Amino acid sequence: MSVSAFSHPYLGGLLGDEETGRYFTAEAEVAAMLAFERARADAQAKAGLIPVAAAERIAHACGAFQPDMAGLCDATARDGVVVPELVRQLKQSIGPDAGKHIHFGATSQDVIDTALMLRVKQVCSLFLARLGELDADFRELDASFGHRPLMAYTRMQAAIPITVGDRIGAWREPLERHRERLERVQASSLAIQLGGAAGTLDKLGDRGAAVRLAVATELGLVAAPQWQSQRDRIAEFASLLSLVSGSLGKFGQDIALLAQAGEEVELSGGGGSSAMAHKQNPVAAEALVALARFNATQVSGLHQSLVHEQERSGSAWTLEWMLLPPMILATGASLRLALELTRNIRSLGAS
Amino acid sequence: MSVSAFSHPYLGGLLGDEETGRYFTAEAEVAAMLAFERARADAQAKAGLIPVAAAERIAHACGAFQPDMAGLCDATARDGVVVPELVRQLKQSIGPDAGKHIHFGATSQDVIDTALMLRVKQVCSLFLARLGELDADFRELDASFGHRPLMAYTRMQAAIPITVGDRIGAWREPLERHRERLERVQASSLAIQLGGAAGTLDKLGDRGAAVRLAVATELGLVAAPQWQSQRDRIAEFASLLSLVSGSLGKFGQDIALLAQAGEEVELSGGGGSSAMAHKQNPVAAEALVALARFNATQVSGLHQSLVHEQERSGSAWTLEWMLLPPMILATGASLRLALELTRNIRSLGAS
Amino acid sequence: MSVSAFSHPYLGGLLGDEETGRYFTAEAEVAAMLAFERARADAQAKAGLIPVAAAERIAHACGAFQPDMAGLCDATARDGVVVPELVRQLKQSIGPDAGKHIHFGATSQDVIDTALMLRVKQVCSLFLARLGELDADFRELDASFGHRPLMAYTRMQAAIPITVGDRIGAWREPLERHRERLERVQASSLAIQLGGAAGTLDKLGDRGAAVRLAVATELGLVAAPQWQSQRDRIAEFASLLSLVSGSLGKFGQDIALLAQAGEEVELSGGGGSSAMAHKQNPVAAEALVALARFNATQVSGLHQSLVHEQERSGSAWTLEWMLLPPMILATGASLRLALELTRNIRSLGAS
């Protein structure tokens, strides 16, 4: 099935992003869940909650474990979440002795939310790097063409001449703020989720906080108290994704309008038409607008899922699973296309 | 990449729908596009616009054609649409003589929009059948439990006793209206798209309307004038999908609330917990709520894409590609889960 | 407070619509609620459920009744709905004898939903009339300029010449379908809501259906069974509003792009700039785009409110109250502005 344009055999060429997509394969999610289990077992062993030997066996088993994906699929259909079956398979692969210490004191949400945070952290690094490259590209364009005149348009009407540099500033400056936002989120908002059955770490006695800190440290995440029904970090991150793609959508829209007028931009690359051989379509620019509107659509659903009832809402949580990965992909694709577009700009402004 | 929950190796077990998904593989889309090309060539041959032999060669070639998917992917990245490269591959497979009659008088949007309509038509049939099954299930539940008392709740407070039949009516009746809506859409709104480069069928001379009628008849679609920048049919269909999943979300929410209270419903199946062996979670009911909220989120983007500028908006059209297939999948999954849920209801109301 | 742009002392000049707004004053809502109470009493008297004299007294009192708005406001804050206090005030104005027959067998939702349907019906007539006027305007423009050449643009690039008539067709044709949709909704979907406390008309004995039919007939609404937790009619109507404003947004976007290029359209009217005296901004065209995107945003929330739990969801219902009236206003404003814009078109295409 190729229902998603982001992973579609041919639409993926336009709208996908391989580098971002690597964090959202089933294999990558399983690997992140195993990293959590391993860090948990290790921290619990150090806290004297489970035998050291069991933690070592778990670490070893996690390294070698190959999930039975068909089994995970059937069980997710039944349980609404993959973790019970993953834990069962993991226990089976490890044998009853150490196996009984798998997943000790944890719950599905600990595994899945932490595995998400681990990958979001890597995504933040990727996006920060790309924003840095974009910044450099815009500065280079500014160095080349910034001094040239450009007609300003307000309310879609010619206003007064500005410079190309003024316009480039309107594209580049928001990205600087987005980098600050992303850095802040990465440093302070990507927290481990560890709470146990109902958020109270009831099985860890007085070692709960210490174990949480140790696991967070091992995984490079913020050691905050459990947040399983507090989804503001998720909705905030989604909003930030949409800010990024929204600003890039403005860049795309501006380039498409320049390309329509035809006199103040020169682009290389660009798309062919099946009916008109003479046309060269500003494909990346238009895709940036589409991706901005896509994320602006999705962000609403992640704000809806803030209404996450009681200790865990199956429906609000499942809604996140449907919405967040495509938003991350769309943002990755948006950054990729913006870089492609800046590099295809041969000229800006009146020479 | 498994970015979409609908086609994810294990989340797909919960949220996917294989039967619906068959219409949204790349292969299914290519097949539908070839069906269009074949019908177009045939109609144009009958109208004397291209040689009959060429049309026969095209029909034959379309039957045997295997696309080079990697080539389609690269070209879509460049052109923003798959058709120019698909046409090129098709021409190559058929040779220059008949090849020059491939895609004659058509444009990318004719191929893609018509190929979409062909599959939407089949999806309507599938959904109508499932709505019929659901209707039967609800009537059966009504026959079994309809006479029993049920506490009505208004504003989340116990109100007065009603009957189980009253509640089932609130689940079943909207589905009856949805069937009428779907039947009307299927009969009158799924139109062929055939307009050529800018919608005027400029290359077909005075045969434009006749060719359009012939292609529509062959493909079983409504023979309306081109609608390439008039996307109301798409947004209307998306709205209808969300009406369906929304009504099923109400059913899911009601079952989840009944299951929470615990005394007026008995369910079989249902999900296990990784931390609490005693629990049986109303997984399908919760997923119905999530799918309803998913579609309610997406529908906004398809209404945004009504602002489809000029003769073809690359950005508004691309936005549709990202939004509509997941909505169709979500609706298919919603119907599948609702059928699963009705069949897992062992008892409703106070016995 | 002027929080709404639609009723704002000066923004209302741009974005409001007086004629539509008349149906959404508090006074208009109270009047519609009284019309319901009167028709209900009359039908119940005819059915022998309440004394004829009481119904006459009620009819008379409803004609003269002036609500204490401050009292309604305080009570709505407390009760979450205006009806209990409105009924109390009405009873007080009529005296205890007939007063006890006020609101007999009905519930808040009966009063409010029916009062909404009554006004939606009038709104449909208003919008149908305006769509008819727009159709005439477009036909007139077509008669004047339809034969002229116009450059088609696909993907924001010049494609091939079409005619002005082709472009006008893309603006006019969807409106024809919207008229059909509105007529169908008006004829078959605007149903009375009459169900009593939990939808079962429990207090009307075997006269429930007869009373419902009589009230519906009196009020000119469809006599459907109660639909208090089945909100598909509301979400469908909202979707249709957004289809209308979306198609007009495409018209606005096209005019704004034509005005930017500057050679193929000539407009009268249009806005001044505070900084640049030479500019003439295509204000109505831009407002049409904004209104389209506004409705495309709102429609999502009305689909969210399809998840209307149990016999009455306070939260889903309240959400409708916040979303639907502004959507109706936005659609009215959109039609008003489209008419203004068509009449300000002095020339289209190359002369």
Next chain:
Amino acid sequence: MSVSAFSHPYLGGLLGDEETGRYFTAEAEVAAMLAFERARADAQAKAGLIPVAAAERIAHACGAFQPDMAGLCDATARDGVVVPELVRQLKQSIGPDAGKHIHFGATSQDVIDTALMLRVKQVCSLFLARLGELDADFRELDASFGHRPLMAYTRMQAAIPITVGDRIGAWREPLERHRERLERVQASSLAIQLGGAAGTLDKLGDRGAAVRLAVATELGLVAAPQWQSQRDRIAEFASLLSLVSGSLGKFGQDIALLAQAGEEVELSGGGGSSAMAHKQNPVAAEALVALARFNATQVSGLHQSLVHEQERSGSAWTLEWMLLPPMILATGASLRLALELTRNIRSLGAS
């Protein structure tokens, strides 16, 4: 017209918020616009750009000015923005001499965006104060009932007992993060907008930056470069509003579910029913859910308006005007209702 539930004569009792609404009257906006004009004139006089006497006359006139609202309304309909007419009225009131220095070097967007920021700043203070009160309320509830047992629910099923304090933590902790977010936004993101016709302060020569700094300092806003087509600050603020109302929606949903079960919460206040005298509806709790979903709907449109083309998009900007004030009101109402609700909690958990 009472199209907005927030300023509706009786719905406003439930959904409005007088204190927040004060910042969104037409009068408050005009006053903020005049504050901008005054600060601008003052700074320009100090920079030697306009005569000191003219600045004094302007300051004096701004203090006494009473706008002709009907005139503003007509002109906004024509110009799409109120500023040209406001400037004209202001000039008329002040006479030609000083009048020609009104609005010097500025443009509509400078006036309106800065006037918005001034009021957003006050709104932030109001919301911070309310979040502080809510924090105190939750701490008090925790002190009273925190030690009591409460049944945790995951996926709408009883899980294991937790404490009331655990649940209160899930309500209170996100608000702490929201306060930090609001403080950060207030300190660093509420920037003056001052750019002139096309953002380049073309008429201020080399004094542009100095004047901007002086105006920002006078008005208590951040002295950032013009951001007229960079709307990330607006969309970020809107996202934050929705984070706040979303977290409060979770609180409301939890209380409504507790009230439905009926054993672990005791509420005073609460709403009456028109049909069932025995009911006490959790009105504020339900309204919190509705307001959360309202804002989650609106936030999408403010992200759409990030695609703000060229130097000023009439359509994207107008869209903000329709969306942001209602979101601010909804957030204010949400905070007001949450405070009302915490104070109506008589008991939580099993005693």
